Amino acid sequence: MDRRFLTIYWRDMLRYVRFRALLFSSLVQPALWLAFFGIAMSSSFDAVSSQIPVAPGILRVGYLTFMCAGVISMTTLFTSLFGGMSLLFDKNWGLLREVMAAPMARSNIVLGMGLSGITKSCIQAVIILLFGLLLGVRFFDGYAPLHTAVAIVGILAFVSVFALGFVFLSAAIALSMESPEGMQGIMTLLTMPIFFASNALYPIEAFPSVLRMVSAVNPLTHMVTGIRYFAIGPEFSAIGRTFTYSAADLMVSFGALCLFAAITFALALYRVRSARVT
Numbered sequence: 684m685d686r687r688f689l690t691i692y693w694r695d696m697l698r699y700v701r702f703r704a705l706l707f708s709s710l711v712q713p714a715l716w717l718a719f720f721g722i723a724m725s726s727s728f729d730a731v732s733s734q735i736p737v738a739p740g741i742l743r744v745g746y747l748t749f750m751c752a753g754v755i756s757m758t759t760l761f762t763s764l765f766g767g768m769s770l771l772f773d774k775n776w777g778l779l780r781e782v783m784a785a786p787m788a789r790s791n792i793v794l795g796m797g798l799s800g801i802t803k804s805c806i807q808a809v810i811i812l813l814f815g816l817l818l819g820v821r822f823f824d825g826y827a828p829l830h831t832a833v834a835i836v837g838i839l840a841f842v843s844v845f846a847l848g849f850v851f852l853s854a855a856i857a858l859s860m861e862s863p864e865g866m867q868g869i870m871t872l873l874t875m876p877i878f879f880a881s882n883a884l885y886p887i888e889a890f891p892s893v894l895r896m897v898s899a900v901n902p903l904t905h906m907v908t909g910i911r912y913f914a915i916g917p918e919f920s921a922i923g924r925t926f927t928y929s930a931a932d933l934m935v936s937f938g939a940l941c942l943f944a945a946i947t948f949a950l951a952l953y954r955v956r957s958a959r960v961t
Contacts, residue, residue: 691795753883
């Protein structure tokens with residue numbers, strides 16, 4: 684088995700660790716979002732939802748718990764979408780020419796970047812989970828230790844596949860761009876509709892029909908569904924609504940993320956193989 688993609692992976696991880704400002708901001712920003720936005724909004728939503736009765740046997744969770752899955756997804760989205768920026772810098776600085784001239788398949792470039800994206804996203808997801816629990820997020824409430832371990836593995840599986848899809852997409856875009864400013868503009872343009880046209884911060888049932896259709900195919904919606912299923916449970920009440928996720932819903936969401944990752948991998952592989960770097 685060709686393991687030369689590990690060289691690409693290790694190089695990208697070293698760059699991530701050595702850029703202290705980038706490392707610090709990527710870890711602290713989602714924690715601040717959860718602390719300030721989550722706590723501020725939860726006081727308002729919880730005051731209203733507490734007046735709405737809940738059916739017996741259904742777990743009621745606060746808005747902070749509800750949105751924590753969205754914050755994990757948001758962080759993974761931002762990290763993965765900007766993961767291909769290193770390819771653009773390498774191309775502009777002439778380093779990508781040396782990488783592509785190395786005696787290895789170009790697919791190793793894509794695989795190495797994908798693996799580094801998974802690693803960074805999982806690290807950030809675990810940090811947000813721990814910080815959220817310190818703030819009072821009711822993840823794994825009433826779970827046995829084994830159930831908690833399985834739930835964490837399930838969450839990281841969803842995070843990993845989601846991260847793969849967007850790292851591959853970011854790599855394909857990076858190889859098509861000429862300037863970091865242009866790529867940053869495209870990434871910013873993508874993050875807004877992907878994040879807000881999802882169930883990360885609020886239920887999608889009240890969306891207009893067009894937005895509901897967009898949300899149904901939005902990878903972020905499927906990732907949030909998976910995180911809430913594993914972290915909160917298949918049925919719970921939040922912000923005055925009852926949410927029910929079946930095992931079939933979970934499989935559909937995971938399958939949709941796998942399909943998205945496969946499509947973007949093919950796109951990134953095509954762009955890497957057809958790239959001409961001078």
